[in-house]
Amino acid sequence: MSQTVIDKAKELARVISLSPEYITMRATEDAAGQDESLSAAFAEYNELHRQIEEISLQREPDFDQMDALTRELEEVQGKIRQQPMYQALQQSRKAFSAMMAQVNGELSAVLNPNGTGGGCSGSCAGCSGCN
Numbered sequence: 001m002s003q004t005v006i007d008k009a010k011e012l013a014r015v016i017s018l019s020p021e022y023i024t025m026r027a028t029e030d031a032a033g034q035d036e037s038l039s040a041a042f043a044e045y046n047e048l049h050r051q052i053e054e055i056s057l058q059r060e061p062d063f064d065q066m067d068a069l070t071r072e073l074e075e076v077q078g079k080i081r082q083q084p085m086y087q088a089l090q091q092s093r094k095a096f097s098a099m100m101a102q103v104n105g106e107l108s109a110v111l112n113p114n115g116t117g118g119g120c121s122g123s124c125a126g127c128s129g130c131n
Helices: 003-017 020-034 036-056 063-082 084-111
Strands: none
Touching: 003 020, 003 084, 020 036, 020 084, 036 063, 036 084, 063 084
16 A cells, blocks of 8 residues: 555545534534533433333333333433534534535545546435445
8 A cells, every 4th residue: 555645644634633624523522522411311312222222132022111211212312402512513513524525525536537527415315326
C-alpha cells in the first residue's frame, strides 16, 4: 500500500476533524452525555429494552408483559425524541453525515468517473448504488 495514500488519508481525517460540522457534532455529543434528563431517559429506555429481551429469551415468554413493556418503551422513545438536547444531537449528526456524503461523493466521482457522475445525492429513492 502506498504511504502517500495513507498520508493523504490522515491529512483528510485531520481536516475533517477541524470542520465546523465535526466540531459541532462532538460538542453536542459531549453536552448530551452531560444532560441528566436525557441520560435518565436513555437509562430507562435501555432498562426496558433489556427487560423485553430477557422475556423474549424465556422458554415460554409472557407476550402480554412484552406488549406492555414495548408500549412503555415507545413512550420513553417519544420522550427522548422531544428533548431539545436529543434534537440538537440528531441535527448535528445529520449535518456531519451530509458533509461526509459530499466527501464520499467527491471520492466516488474521481474513482469512478464513468459512474453516476458525482456520487450519492443523499436520497435513496430509485438508487441501487449502496447495495
